[in-house]
Amino acid sequence: MSAVGTAVLLAAAPAGRGRAMDAASVLPALAAVPPGILTGTAAATVVELADPLDPQTVLTRLRAAAASPGPLVVCLAGQLHLDRRQRLPHLALARTTPATLRYTALPWHWLAGELGVRPPGTTTVVADLAADPEVWQCLAAAPGLLHLGPGPLLHARVVPAPRRGEPATPEYLRARAELWRSGVRLSPEAAHAEAAARAVAVAPVPEPVFLTPTPAPPPARAGAAAPAPPTRTPSTPRPSRVPVAGSAPAAARVPRPAPVPAIPPAYAPATPPAPAPAAAAGAAAPVDPHPAILAAAMAGRHGEAAAVAAAWEHDALRRHGPRSVEAVHWTEVRADLARLAGEPARSCELWLAAAEARLGMLQRADDPDVEGAVDRAHHQWEHIEDPARARALGPTLVDLRRRVPGRRPGALAALTRRMT
Structure with missing residues (x-):
């Protein structure tokens, strides 16, 4: 055990009929786990967010947790919805409705932006998620949809949101809590496999998706190659490719700067920053990212x-x-x-x-x-x-x-x- 760790327990779902995951029901089980067991450190800080209302508040708490130097574990229970305009997954919060998704839900790539810059091996995300039909379809076509960047380890169960009746329950995350409390020391991969098996036994659902990523090395050593997407098991039929909505901005009400490409050279300084040098003389030059x-x-x-x-x-x-x-x-x-x-x-x-x-x-x-x-x-x-x-x-x-x-x-x- 080493430095002080941080654990974030985030359970979020809309109130009322829009609730597809009974996210908050797992918080007592997670809260019963000693903080140091969650993070693998002698001491740890726990941040609990139960049905938060505002995505900016969640972002602020995540940013503060991500800034801590020690190990970070994020336990996440909730439901995913697709922003139909940008085709981006969002984590629904307490006030989220289909009409207000872009303003009241937490964009998944905000989570990736805060956690993806942490050093590899210091961040683990354990998630139990229900996906609306559009996210479910996109996940089948693109397993990397929930990618968090080159550093974090994501172990997750994703189930289809029930169309009606009782919301899904976070049995995978509950099983992870039981394993933590039992005192049995398992590797992250073994703990994921055991919790997945228990979740399937307790609450079988049609074709759950279990995400088990392979972390990519940091960019300085890996050149510009994009991180490998998570693997998904078991496989599901792949639907037709999902079209991507355009992102051209509306006309501005102030003098608009001249159009520029999305990525340099337009923004590059006089001498563009070079990619990380090769490890040894004669090695292949890194690829421009x-x-x-x-x-x-x-x-x-x-x-x-x-x-x-x-x-x-x-x-x-x-x-x-x-x-x-x-x-x-x-x-x-x-x-x-x-x-x-x-x-x-x-x-x-x-x-x-x-x-x-x-x-x-x-x-x-x-x-x-x-x-x-x-x-x-x-x-x-x-x-x-x-x-x-x-x-x-x-x-x-x-x-x-x-x-x-x-x-x-x-x-x-x-x-x-x-x-x-």
Whole structure:
């Protein structure tokens, strides 16, 4: 046993008729497990989220847990629904309805973005999920739909959401809790197999999917290859390919920056950050990661693209520090990936961070890279549909607009009018 660990117990499902998984029923069993047993450490902190209401609150708690240096275990019970506009899975929360999914549920790729940057071997996610028919179909066609990035280990059971009657029960996660409490020490793979067998025996459901991933190595050692998707057993028939909805933004109400590709070279600095060097002289040069990331995003695999980009950003931070061209480059890549995923608030937040970082690197306010970052943050801010999120990001944007007015007059005045 080593440093202090963190365990997050997250059980979430809509209230009323929309509840397809009795998620909270497993919390007493999980809470009865000593925290140190959950994380494999001498001491551990437990964060319990029972039927949370707001995705931003969940994101904040997950982000804080992910920032801890010790081992992290996330126990997750809930139900998945598909955002029909972007074809992205979301974890439903207490107030989620089909009409409000994009604003009241937690996007799965937010989870991937927070956990995917942690060092390999430090993060485990144990999940028991019910999937609505659209997510179920997508999972059959693309087992990597729930990929969390190169570092985390995901062991999960996914069952089809019942169409009517009693909601599903998290028997797989309950079995994992029983194994933890029993004191039997099993490898993660063995514990997953045992819990899966017990869940099938207690609550047989038609063709459950059990996800058992193989972690990918960190990008510095693996070049740009995208992480291997999880395996799924048993196999189910693969339906026809699911079309991916377009992600072109609506017309802006402020001067719009010139169109740019989703991935560099448009955002690349004068000297683009090079991929990690080969391990030995004469070894093959690492592959540029940008094409693989862009291909994943354009295919609708936004969570996978965001997780790989975040892992490269984490590596740039480790190698070069936060005030480096390499690190800000990857922040800008992630910002545009958020735009492609239809997340203007997240995109705005990242563009603001990129602009602040460039100013912190003593780049001039009229530098095209600085102006471009602020212009794009402003443009994405105009597309935020949640008033609370727009108000939260507005003051930072106003402050940046005062320092970086840009090349088109009236942007600051338009922003202040909109804020009032």
